[in-house]
Amino acid sequence: MIWLRIAGCVLVTASCGALGILKARQWRSHRQMLERLRRMVYLLRGEILYAMSPLQEALERVGGKSDGPAAVWFCRVAERLKRQEGETFSRIWREELDRQAKAMLLSPGEAAELAEFGEHLGYLDVGMQERTIALYLEQLDLSIGFLREHEQERTRMCACLGIMGGLFLSVLLC
């Protein structure tokens, strides 16, 4: 009987610890996702400022060059723009973002910033696009900076909390 209890405690502690580690990894994946998004926005900026590509073409190309959920999102927006079914760009951008935000691991705040970025894309001249993209990149840099700054402590904290929580549960169950 005692061996069963010990085995149960070990399993509970291990699974809670694994949960903590998983949570810590999510933090890192979130940061990596934002970094990938930043790379894509840089590419988008190149397409718009250097090649003067329209949004549909620029999004299609950048989406094709990248991978992950953000790339899928870019391609979907481009596809809907291509179909030209009488929808505004900001609506398409927002709707596709809503579909993909979860897979992109975006927080509500980050999703709102990204949606707002889409509201202003395509408006007025190239100078305006440059400023809009620069502003969003600044916001993205802040988010990435925050995630990176707290990554180590969060990772450690999540792992510790997981293991400690597991131990606590084990004590309670015993």
Add this chain to the structure above:
Amino acid sequence: MVKKDELLRIFAGSVRELLREAAPDWEKVQEIRLRVGRPVFVVSGGKEYVLTKEGLRRMDAARPSAEAPGRPRADSVLPPSGNTGAAKHFPPQTYMATQQDLRETLEYVGSHSLYAFEDEIRQGFITIQGGHRIGLAGKTVMDARGIRTIKYISFLNVRLAHQVRGCADKILPYLFENGQALHALFVSPPRCGKTTLLRDVIRQLSDGLTVGVVDERSELAACWQGIPQNDLGDRTDVLDCCPKASGMMMLVRSMSPDVIAVDEIGSREDIDAMRYVMNCGCRVLATVHGDSAEAVAKKPVLGEMVSEGMFDRYILLSSRRGVGTVEEIRDRTGRRLYPEKGDCL
């Protein structure tokens, strides 16, 4: 062939639906004009129609009857300005384009990215998929370099591209001598078909010769995303939206063409570039506005080339017997090659 759905997609929702329901013969439609607060006009087969909620109606049908000239029909529609002139009365249910319609149409024309068409807007037109051209007018914004952009765009003219294959069949023999292509200048007033004719000449020449086209206004090839929407043949290279003078130099240096074609020449730079190209051994095909060879000879810059006999052929067009009527073909000395007695092209 006009791809109907492709074209309809550029219009604002309400106009799009009405046009879809009106179902005009797209092969005959030449222009669709949108003006804020005015009816949507459709020019088809040389006749003008207005777009109504019940389809297309001929303008004549809306005019007051002969018995009561000047009196509008009871059910006719007045434009918002309220001009009571007879010709200003439109059929019942006439659709008046709104500012929102134009704004929306412009969004779709520019693929939600008007910044990418800054240069085109400055020139007053945008070329879309299919080679159709959207003419724009509104309030121009100027800066030190000239027109910066057009704002309050309240007038749109959608000009549908219709390539006329084979329209150059009969003049082609005049463009060769001893199996060699010749330098040729196509002269006509606007809307008499010189660009259409030049396009077909390019297409046919590229059956055996390498042709370079400098398409400054995207009229010849009507490139969309770099791909010619008009058929210019298998051996044709196109430099799209490029100033003619620098474009000709670039083509000679990089694409080694046998023939270079340009549309609407006139400036000193164009003429100097053409001289350079001719001295490089390339043949030049060009068009110019004018109603006679004499008028071209009097043009300040181009006249020099004419007097020096640099062009081997002058093809003069008019719309006397329909667009693209060939009035005369002359050689470099001014001798008339066509029409000879009984000739008719």
